[in-house]
Amino acid sequence: MDYQNTLAFAVAQDEQDVLKDFRNRFFIPKHNGEDAIYLCGNSLGLQPKSSAQYLADQMKNWESLAVEGWFQGDDPWLEYHKSLSTSIARIVGANKNEVSVMNSLTVNLHLLMVSFYKPNSKRFKVIMEGGAFPSDQYAVESQVKFHGFDPKDVVIEIFPRERELTLRTEDILKTIETHADELALVLFSGINYYTGQFFDIQAITIAAHQAGAYAGFDLAHAAGNVPLHLHEWDADFACWCSYKYMNSGPGGISGIFVHEKHFTDSAMNRFAGWWGYRADKRFLMAPGFDPALGADGWQVSTSPILLLALFKASMAIFDEVGNIGMLREKGVALTGYLEFLINEINKTKGEEVFRIITPANPAIRGSQLSIVCTQNAKAIFKYLAENGVIGDWREPDVIRLSPVPLYNSFKDVYKAAKHLSDALDAVK
CATH class of the missing domain: 3.90.1150.10 (Aspartate Aminotransferase, domain 1)
Structure with missing residues (x-):
């Protein structure tokens, strides 16, 4: 222009x-x-100007239906979160069953690292960008300590070259290759919050997989901002907040992506909760966790309907834009x-x-x-x-x-x- x-x-x-x-x-x-x-x-x-009405609709359902709101009304709460799946999948480039809406970003990052950071005596290192948002740094540090390792020995941060402000993709890929034999996880932002750099998610993912490691991404500044193709790029997992470019309100609900190739991995660890149990048998209250097939299987707690309603108001606008x-x-x-x-x-x-x-x-x-x-x-x-x-x-x-x-x-x-x-x- x-x-x-x-x-x-x-x-x-x-x-x-x-x-x-x-x-x-x-x-x-x-x-x-x-x-x-x-x-x-x-x-x-x-x-969004429509947020108040979306919220009021669910307040009215609570008022008139009370507990029956989970099963009755125009949009029963039991599967309310699923009504957002198509919208979110379009925004992050995923299949509907690869996304779910739940919790807050750092909570989701911890839950996903339970599954995708599984260090052992041979593979234990984590690579991330230097200057990542502090919450990510704290999450990684605490996960590493939880597994009995010293972050100084495990966490590898990549910084720009001297007198440069942003990272070169070639340096990221070279660092992954250098530590391939000991690497367990590559965890990057989609967009660095401070510099605004949009990282090459596909290239990072390919390099991580070639090294035998998982690739995960914090998309707080990318989701709703730039086109994403998480399924096509073969990322293992991702999480994001929705209150920035997706306008869900302060402290709004978060979301996750888990690639479908991991859905049938019965050896994968996860912290379970009843909302992640397969929906058709959830109310049998049986012992033993049988996860829902898909990203919903990583859910833990009952959906916060009022937060979801605020998010849905914004997603309706994105749906109207369409592309x-x-x-x-x-x-x-x-x-x-x-x-x-x-x-x-x-x-x-x-x-x-x-x-x-x-x-x-x-x-x-x-x-x-x-x-x-x-x-x-x-x-x-x-x-x-x-x-x-x-x-x-x-x-x-x-x-x-x-x-x-x-x-x-x-x-x-x-x-x-x-x-x-x-x-x-x-x-x-």
């Missing part, structure tokens, strides 16, 4: 945007009576426009006052730019907030701005960049 640094260009792009009306499906926070410029969907997605490729196309355009405008600021100032650490190649990033402020960083972030630009701060000097294609506009991006430019003169 031939970008232009004018409001007229931004408005023209919005007018021809086939997805523009979806913005009206969301509540936009206000600033001084006007819509704020919300560029923080990578941290918490906006609330995540359309969202991806707009996300690439919006993020590219923000990148263009920031580079224009740097040209005007004659120096790189805003250094983008997210990859320049749109194929290896999502709808996010992480921007190092080389001067007065915290004051600039505060200036943005005071002028209605809602972004995300990461110590010591990074502002993350994420234009989400469902509800952000080119005008949002233009105005955000204008405030960034103005901040340089206003903050001294």
Whole structure:
């Protein structure tokens, strides 16, 4: 796209945007009576206007049906979670029986590592990206200790080369090959939360399998953001939260993927609970765990219907869009426009006052730019907030701005960049 640094260009792009009306499906926070410029969907997605009705419908079912709501009504709770399977499978590129909705992300990561991290005296090492989200680091560290190993001897973190900001795929694959004989698990983010780098999930999976290890992924910043093909890529497992790009509300429900090739592995460990028991015999209350066939067999506890209802409201919007490729196309355009405008600021100032650490190649990033402020960083972030630009701060000097294609506009991006430019003169 031939970008232009004018409001007229931004408005023209919005007018021809086939997805523009979806913005009206969301509540936009206000600033001084006007819509704020919300560029923080990578941290918490906006609330769909339909969420209250979806929630109210289930509150009404609880009111009028009480316990019979599990079995009666238009959408009985007993299989309510299954009504989301088609939507989620489309978003992550899976078969319906390979996904399930449950718990929160880190809980699911622990449950999946019970199955897919099975260290022994020969294979015990875990490879992950350096600077992974702390929750993943803590989960891996505790799992390693649980199995009686020292994380210093087991966890291998891969960092960018000196004077580079992101990882090279070749370095990831080489590290996997180097440790192949002792490797048990490769656990990566889909997109690194800090840099915004979209990793080559397929290449990492192939390398892990060639080394005799499992490959798992935390898709917190990837699900609903970039196209995924987990089944085709042959990933063993994945988990994600749904409150970022999938707009399910603060602390919203999580989801998992387990490749169908593992469904009949009777030797696979798992922490069992009654909601993961085969549905046709669950209420017989028999001893001995007989898991449901599919990802549902990793469920533990009764579905939280109210959280699922909030998620379902957002999934209905994704279903209406139908093709995540359309969202991806707009996300690439919006993020590219923000990148263009920031580079224009740097040209005007004659120096790189805003250094983008997210990859320049749109194929290896999502709808996010992480921007190092080389001067007065915290004051600039505060200036943005005071002028209605809602972004995300990461110590010591990074502002993350994420234009989400469902509800952000080119005008949002233009105005955000204008405030960034103005901040340089206003903050001294």
